[in-house]
Amino acid sequence: MKPFTYSRAASLDESRTATTVAGAALLAGGTSLLDLAKCGVTEPEQVVDITRLDGLDTIQASSEGARFGALARMSRVAAHADVLANFPAVAQSLSLAASAQLRNMATLGGNLMQRTRCGYFRDPRAFPNCNKRNPGSGCAALGGVTRNHAVLGTSEACIASYPGDLATVLVAFDAVVHLGERAVPADDFFLLPGDTPDVEHPIQPGEVITAISIPGSAAAKRSTYLKVRDRQSYEFAAASAAVGLELEADGRTIRDLRVALGGVASKPWRSRAVEAELIGKSLTEEAVCAASWRAVDGAVPHGDNAYKIELAPRVVARAILSLGGLA
Amino acid sequence: MVTPHPNHKPPEHGIHLMTDTIKLDINGKAFTLAAEPRVTLLDALREHLGLTGTKKGCDQGQCGACTVHLDGERVLACLTLAAQAEGKAVTTIEGLAGEDGTLHAVQAAFLEHDAFQCGYCTPGQIMSAVACIREGHAGSDAEIREYMSGNLCRCGAYPHIVAAVRQAAEAVR
Ligand SMILES: Cc1cc2nc3c(=O)[nH]c(=O)nc-3n(C[C@H](O)[C@H](O)[C@H](O)COP(=O)(O)OP(=O)(O)OC[C@H]3O[C@@H](n4cnc5c(N)ncnc54)[C@H](O)[C@@H]3O)c2cc1C
Numbered sequence: 088m089k090p091f092t093y094s095r096a097a098s099l100d101e102s103r104t105a106t107t108v109a110g111a112a113l114l115a116g117g118t119s120l121l122d123l124a125k126c127g128v129t130e131p132e133q134v135v136d137i138t139r140l141d142g143l144d145t146i147q148a149s150s151e152g153a154r155f156g157a158l159a160r161m162s163r164v165a166a167h168a169d170v171l172a173n174f175p176a177v178a179q180s181l182s183l184a185a186s187a188q189l190r191n192m193a194t195l196g197g198n199l200m201q202r203t204r205c206g207y208f209r210d211p212r213a214f215p216n217c218n219k220r221n222p223g224s225g226c227a228a229l230g231g232v233t234r235n236h237a238v239l240g241t242s243e244a245c246i247a248s249y250p251g252d253l254a255t256v257l258v259a260f261d262a263v264v265h266l267g268e269r270a271v272p273a274d275d276f277f278l279l280p281g282d283t284p285d286v287e288h289p290i291q292p293g294e295v296i297t298a299i300s301i302p303g304s305a306a307a308k309r310s311t312y313l314k315v316r317d318r319q320s321y322e323f324a325a326a327s328a329a330v331g332l333e334l335e336a337d338g339r340t341i342r343d344l345r346v347a348l349g350g351v352a353s354k355p356w357r358s359r360a361v362e363a364e365l366i367g368k369s370l371t372e373e374a375v376c377a378a379s380w381r382a383v384d385g386a387v388p389h390g391d392n393a394y395k396i397e398l399a400p401r402v403v404a405r406a407i408l409s410l411g412g413l414a
Numbered sequence: 415m416v417t418p419h420p421n422h423k424p425p426e427h428g429i430h431l432m433t434d435t436i437k438l439d440i441n442g443k444a445f446t447l448a449a450e451p452r453v454t455l456l457d458a459l460r461e462h463l464g465l466t467g468t469k470k471g472c473d474q475g476q477c478g479a480c481t482v483h484l485d486g487e488r489v490l491a492c493l494t495l496a497a498q499a500e501g502k503a504v505t506t507i508e509g510l511a512g513e514d515g516t517l518h519a520v521q522a523a524f525l526e527h528d529a530f531q532c533g534y535c536t537p538g539q540i541m542s543a544v545a546c547i548r549e550g551h552a553g554s555d556a557e558i559r560e561y562m563s564g565n566l567c568r569c570g571a572y573p574h575i576v577a578a579v580r581q582a583a584e585a586v587r
């Protein structure tokens with residue numbers, strides 16, 4: 088790591104000011120920032136520790152909705168009884184992420200801001216050309232090892248996937264990211280790469296994430312997060328699905344369905360086509376399996392990652408069927 | 415304005431003389447060290463304080479060899495700045511045994527079950543296991559495997575590690 092100064096923000100305003108200073112970086116759990124500083128992907132000159140700010144680590148959840156402070160730690164939210172009862176997919180996405188040690192350190196605000204695990208992005212010395220790191224330099228991943236790259240939402244400039252688990256659940260349940268006064272729907276908080284893969288969020292200098300909120304719903308209460316990966320634990324998703332299901336009083340007809348995909352797209356990927364296909368229909372294995380293929384509408388393979396186009400719909404189908412008691 | 419840390423001295427004309435005084439509480443003892451702000455807790459322990467029981471494996475948060483406790487919770491020392499640990503109680507493998515040298519139940523179980531080969535990952539495994547049991551995540555072999563997955567063992571001593579954690583969890587209970 089290049090040398091940097093270290094200071095502790097004494098107030099939220101100080102942390103806001105820090106984001107307007109060139110070369111300054113906010114430090115929360117540090118599990119992403121220090122990792123990327125060690126890789127040489129980011130070279131902060133000033134590190135501003137925000138973890139000692141008061142009142143930003145609150146965790147509230149009920150059937151009405153949830154609100155998590157930006158500094159709430161992953162392990163705390165994952166184990167919170169009210170989160171488990173009202174937003175099981177949120178708790179599962181957190182407890183299936185990273186490791187127990189990392190979850191004790193990492194905050195929800197930092198979690199949303201984590202960067203892609205694209206191996207070319209993470210290795211600047213070996214691969215100078217990366218449009219995300221160095222706009223206009225090209226994309227070293229094209230034609231390379233692409234097993235973990237995205238099949239949805241990519242552009243000619245960048246095919247990196249967004250690796251986070253929590254954000255996949257947030258977009259499924261219409262969560263909102265609070266930047267102080269300004270509130271941004273979770274889906275809009277993540278930008279498609281297009282011609283500017285270096286711009287990942289609409290967050291502006293002077294803004295910090297203060298909280299995340301999620302409206303309550305029957306689908307959020309009956310929800311699950313299914314994560315499929317190369318090893319059973321401590322691994323990013325090869326494909327994952329956040330799903331919520333609400334049935335009519337007949338116990339068969341789908342009244343509400345939420346579906347979002349992780350690990351396969353350039354951003355957390357809401358799959359409204361699958362939802363629309365199934366809402367109003369009877370919950371049967373046949374209908375679910377057929378509709379789940381809509382999850383990869385428009386998918387484009389890039390060599391090694393073609394398997395994700397086969398895998399993602401199966402993950403979606405299994406998640407829906409397990410919620411419905413059919414798998 | 416961002417207020418510098420009270421101990422922070424600004425860099426002098428491009429020369430990075432950013433030595434801070436960092437105060438750490440490690441295994442119940444107070445330490446003061448002069449180190450740059452970029453020094454991780456892992457390097458502070460090993461290189462500055464001579465506490466080499468905590469191991470450096472990947473240095474990128476992927477292997478768990480550097481697991482220590484911060485205020486009783488397991489964290490990775492390689493992704494924690496020493497400065498972040500100020501004001502918190504750090505416990506390392508050196509602080510686990512009793513004053514008289516009596517091994518902690520988890521240490522004893524690792525010996526009994528031969529839960530290692532080369533031993534490099536062992537301090538991290540043990541620190542992680544102590545926390546895993548304290549958290550209540552050692553209820554079954556499957557749960558132990560899941561909640562110990564942040565500690566890699568390249569010798570593949572996993573079956574013995576699970577057996578040791580299971581026995582220690584029962585002993586503690
Ligand atoms: C080995 C390993 C495995 C992992 N596996 C998974 C996994 O399976 N699934 C998964 O989802 N994640 C995984 N992660 C990523 C991990 O979840 C993130 O590193 C973590 O959540 C980041 O949170 P933090 O508080 O440590 O962020 P930091 O590292 O402190 O910050 C990350 C970034 O966010 C910025 N930031 C932090 N807080 C705020 C705020 N309030 N407002 C604005 N900007 C802010 C920082 O400036 C920095 O740029 C893994 C990480 C590692 C190292």
Ligand code: SF4
Nearest residue numbers: 205217218226245246
């Ligand atoms: S896929 Fe994106 S992040 Fe990876 S090398 Fe190409 S431009 Fe960089």
